[in-house]
Amino acid sequence: xxxxxxxxxTLSLILGCISASSSSSSIPTASIQGRLRLPDxxxxxxxxxxxxxxxxxxxxxxxxxxxxxxxxxxxxxxxxVQSREHHFSQVKIxxxxxxxxxxxxxxxxxxxxxxxxxxxxLELTAHASYEYYxxxxxxxxxxxxxxxxxxMMLFTGGMLFFMPKMMEDMDPEQKEMMQKxxxxxxxxxxxxxxxxxxxxxxxxDDEGDYVPMERKPSSKAGGKTVxxxxxx
Numbered sequence: 035x036x037x038x039x040x041x042x043x044t045l046s047l048i049l050g051c052i053s054a055s056s057s058s059s060s061i062p063t064a065s066i067q068g069r070l071r072l073p074d075x076x077x078x079x080x081x082x083x084x085x086x087x088x089x090x091x092x093x094x095x096x097x098x099x100x101x102x103x104x105x106x107x108x109x110x111x112x113x114x115v116q117s118r119e120h121h122f123s124q125v126k127i128x129x130x131x132x133x134x135x136x137x138x139x140x141x142x143x144x145x146x147x148x149x150x151x152x153x154x155x156l157e158l159t160a161h162a163s164y165e166y167y168x169x170x171x172x173x174x175x176x177x178x179x180x181x182x183x184x185x186m187m188l189f190t191g192g193m194l195f196f197m198p199k200m201m202e203d204m205d206p207e208q209k210e211m212m213q214k215x216x217x218x219x220x221x222x223x224x225x226x227x228x229x230x231x232x233x234x235x236x237x238x239d240d241e242g243d244y245v246p247m248e249r250k251p252s253s254k255a256g257g258k259t260v261x262x263x264x265x266x
Contacts, residue, residue, distance in 0.1 A: 068156025120160035
């Protein structure tokens, strides 16, 4: 036996469904369609995912690159091509309730780029291809000269080659000085010894040639002695 409460509940459910269907049918919708292309017409495009409003609507391209979104409500929608191989523009689509059949489309090559209007159905051509790997460079003889050790070896070899020629044009005194410097570089202890002798004032081998200078009385000192003598 059907109770009055059950009958009221059934009627309310039926009325709710009717109102929901009537409200959904009252909102106009439209279809957004377009095609993806590659710069090379002979190249094939894999099935690519396309989204509206960050995934609110999703579709995939057909083998020829066509795509379509059904039952898109009025408003502003952002179309993104989720391709891992090629870069496509973003498209902002505006659907007005009064003109659902003629959406306004604005293309952005990249976020923040200057906008430009484009017709509907959309024709999107890839701008560039993503490169995930770097090509390995082949062997080059010039890459050897980028090594600092090779450069140091070449500089040392050049100095050894040009040093004798430079010494041929030098005076005997300059040659002796150069030879002493080379000896000091080969034996650092000699360099330290000579530096210590210079600091302490020791003459080393030149001690026998060292002659103390006589101290002559200055004119001022002589003048003072003369004056003292006059006073005395």
